Amino acid sequence: MAVEFRMPHDVVYYEADVTGKLSLPMIYNLAILSSTQQAIDLNIGPEYTHAKGLGWVVLQQLVTINRRPKDGETITLATKAKQFNPFFAKREYRLIDAAGNDLVIMDGLFSMIDMNKRKLARIPKDMAEAYQPEHVRKIPRAPEVTPFDETREADFVQDYFVRYLDIDSNHHVNNSKYAEWMSDVLPVEFLTSHEPTAMNIKYEHEVLYGNKIKSEVQLVDNVTKHRIWFGDVLSAEATIEWTTASN
Amino acid sequence: MAVEFRMPHDVVYYEADVTGKLSLPMIYNLAILSSTQQAIDLNIGPEYTHAKGLGWVVLQQLVTINRRPKDGETITLATKAKQFNPFFAKREYRLIDAAGNDLVIMDGLFSMIDMNKRKLARIPKDMAEAYQPEHVRKIPRAPEVTPFDETREADFVQDYFVRYLDIDSNHHVNNSKYAEWMSDVLPVEFLTSHEPTAMNIKYEHEVLYGNKIKSEVQLVDNVTKHRIWFGDVLSAEATIEWTTASN
Incomplete structure (x- = not known):
């Protein structure tokens, strides 16, 4: 145990x-x-x-x-x-x-x-x-992140630069920053009227200090689908589930 | 007492x-x-x-x-x-x-x-x-922030957007964010080879969620002079003293 x-x-x-x-x-x-x-x-x-x-x-x-x-x-x-x-x-x-x-x-x-x-x-x-x-021989796979709908554009997109303070003492981007870029791209009206209930995030490629990254999101009912891009390299993707909240 | x-x-x-x-x-x-x-x-x-x-x-x-x-x-x-x-x-x-x-x-x-x-x-x-x-009748004034040299350009300039998470539960920008914008504008080579020993920061006008602000800095010996602008409104200014450090 x-x-x-x-x-x-x-x-x-x-x-x-x-x-x-x-x-x-x-x-x-x-x-x-x-x-x-x-x-x-x-x-x-x-x-x-x-x-x-x-x-x-x-x-x-x-x-x-x-x-x-x-x-x-x-x-x-x-x-x-x-x-x-x-x-x-x-x-x-x-x-x-x-x-x-x-x-x-x-x-x-x-x-x-x-x-x-x-x-x-x-x-x-x-x-x-x-x-x-x-x-164990094999670790059970976690559920996949819900994929982006490729037939349409993102609902919201924002560029971010990887800042000095995004890098921690391991010399890598603090992984909480991905969640920040993913939530910040959403409109404040959405963020203050919805409460996150679940998040599934998959990290693909590390971004580095000074990199300009793009955070994009598609909003379908109370689910948001997120991608973080460094140029044409997918850095991370996530699904967040929300519930309507008064806060 | x-x-x-x-x-x-x-x-x-x-x-x-x-x-x-x-x-x-x-x-x-x-x-x-x-x-x-x-x-x-x-x-x-x-x-x-x-x-x-x-x-x-x-x-x-x-x-x-x-x-x-x-x-x-x-x-x-x-x-x-x-x-x-x-x-x-x-x-x-x-x-x-x-x-x-x-x-x-x-x-x-x-x-x-x-x-x-x-x-x-x-x-x-x-x-x-x-x-x-x-x-007390009068509170002794703190030393003024060393003014920018108006006869020359800033050495480094960077734009930032005020993010959702920069706002705290008082519904105002967390004041530590000014120090972040002021340090982030400096080159990483400077930040990792210098240690701050003193900082004098004066807040002039509050910035708000979504505002695009400009952080500019002049570097003279081991002193950096900082200004945060929202358009042509001075939001904050500061002087930071540094010493050379190996870290």
Whole structure:
């Protein structure tokens, strides 16, 4: 049985959006915060992986949002390894409220890369063992992101530049930025009258500091379909489900 | 004597920049976090001011940086009211390390506005009393921001759009965003080879969601002079002092 790691977290105002609730991108930051902290506690944190010339790469995240916690709310971040094989790792993340309710549940699929060769690497056995995951031959595939309707244009498009502060101390774009570019492209009237209930994001190609990227979205009922482009390279795609909300 | 308020804070990875240290904009967020928390503890927090139709507005912040704390470091946020008169309030903020050293010291000058009339309002007496500040006729002026050299062009210029997530639950641009626009305009080679030691920022006119703003900078030795423009309206200006750093 995988060891679940838990840590408390106080949601603060700069992690909330105009609604006073935890922003969508911050869900991704809190998830990675908890799994990085678990790794540090197990002595297999960033120092360990970097010394081996390795780094974790996130491939896909599937999020269910029951309720976004509010500014000032104390929540628990919980995470555990679910399934590992030599090349892929699936983790579960939960944001839990004071009453023990799951506010957010996320499945994250990761692989390791050799930082010098920039190619897929085996997950070191001792590292996998530390998490006590279920070892599997094949990791069950997550649902695919709903594809764009190629027969019509995007409903909204916006260009963004990758900023200095979008890069974290791993020298890569913080993955929460994709969720920011994907939500920011939507009209403010939509964002303040809808509440996200689910998000499925798949990362395809990394973007780099200074790159100009294009965020495009198609809106069909209460589902938004997103693509992030760097030139003609698809960098990430996502589906977000929304419900009408008064906020 | 003003009551000093203290709260612990763990610096986490998404508050750090590529150097692994607390980012420059995050200094402003942590300051406001601590004074808002003090206000909530004294029952004169955002709910109280909003019910009165009032809001705090930051006018100027003067920051001295001895050392930026690192990702993973536990620091103390300390703040107290220094001097109040009926229209202006000066507060002191400090980020303190585990050994009791002042890492960052900030003086912040604030006023209150009537949120409906959008004009200067008197600071309610009971509110001022709760902080136990020194009451003064005149609040000593902070040093002026070093003016731009009008005889020459800016060295670097970049446009930014005010994003959805730049707006916080007070429905105003989070003031840390000005520091982000001011640092992002600098070349990455400068940012990764220099460490900020002081910043003097003066806010002139608020920018709004969707506005396209221009960040410009002149670089003279280890001092950068910044202006944020919305069209031909000066929104904010600042001076940042830097030292050469290996990081």
